[in-house]
Amino acid sequence: KFSYAPQLLLVDGGKGQLGVAEQVVRELGLENEIPVASLAKRFEEVFIPGSSKPVEVPRGSDALFMLQVIRDEAHRFANRFHRELRGKAMTTSSLDGINGLGAARAAKLIKALGSVTAVKNATLEDLALLTWLPEPVAIAVYQRFHS
Template sequence: IGRNGFSLEKVEDVTTARLLDRIFETMYSEEPALGVPKTVLVPTEPESLGAIESWLSEIRGTAVHVRVPHRGDKRELHATVSHNAEQELKRHSMRRATDHDSRTRALTELQVALRLPQVPLRIECYDMAHLHGTDYVGSMVVLEDGLPSKKEYRRFKIKDVAGNDDYAAMREVLTRRLSAYVKERDMPVSERGTTPGRFAYAPQLLLVDGGKGQLSVAIDVVQSLGLADEIPVASLAKQFEQVFIPGLDTPVVLGRTSDALFMLQVIRDEAHRFANTFHRKLRGKRMKEGSLDGISGLGDGRRKRLLKELGGVPGVKSASLDQLRALSWLPESVAIAVFEHLRR
């Protein structure tokens, strides 16, 4: 049994099947020390399946089969290998993200490519998350000197947007965040506390997840608050990893394997993760508490007290009718209504 791993940079948009062709070419361009196995397991069939099997069979001297495992021990083996590969990729990404030289190169590349007035030592990235317009949230994640600064992360509940409107949600989040910065910046020194406020610092680069539409929103917000000369903005579109900045109709060219693009991808993916985690938390809480909606006589005040005293929705669901009746502040008719409602 042997193990041989390597990282393959995906420098263009190709299908998994075509990418597998290239992996086979890389791995078997020279006969490996352990030889070519008679069966090769893959996640999907390579584009040139027949040609690859013939080529490998010629190297081995006997028939070689390339298979996608669907059941049994081979399926389990493939799942284990895939898991190990994912873990190694995470370790590889973490090493690259935390390497000082890589971070320095990335920040310098970003300054030049995005035409920034200074090296972006503080980068903020924003993303939205929702489900059909419900539980709408926004996230702000921060890189300081190229590293995540989780104490600076912020979460926003969208307050003023009805339905599915990412542009309006992004506008609300950016306006709330940057308005707070302006307020703290302009506050007299005598009125400031001993510690900086939650939004006391401006980013040297404000990045939004999306394309030209999201960039236009960011531009409008910084201009409306008089911050256009102070806070540079950019957007990163996920489909083709294109970077857009004000004043250019075409995307900025960043090498597909460059440290600069990698850093932007790291913070964009982190903003996406942070927004989705918050969204799932709110949605889960709403769905649990929603099980007590529509009960006659159980208003917000009584519902909150009921949840608090009985340990949340699970405690209320498991309570007997006698336990509910024993709550002196809860009318008997409401106690009966709660009990019957949760057992329908």
């Protein structure tokens, strides 16, 4: 829900992406409330529903510049968001948060079994063979992946 309806839904792409956006807006019952247009990057063409040809927006015009800035800002925002997600994924592990399993012990466990996947697939008996791993921690590791 919007606190107020957008004045325009601008889609990055050509006629195909515009068609998908139109379908979504229609499925949401908003086709009479939110106009849709698309901006195709290669030739900076603007498409609107019901027209197979692009709208003529003069190159170098303020209108085209504004649409490009909106598109580029959306790209910048999305790229930063995904970079942050990847960064978090690189610094977290499925072993995080297991009681008694800190960073050093987790690294030793991964080294002993060969990979995080091997840790996930380990049986309780496999973990019990690691004499340096306390039994309560072995049970906690096993339960994390087998409950």
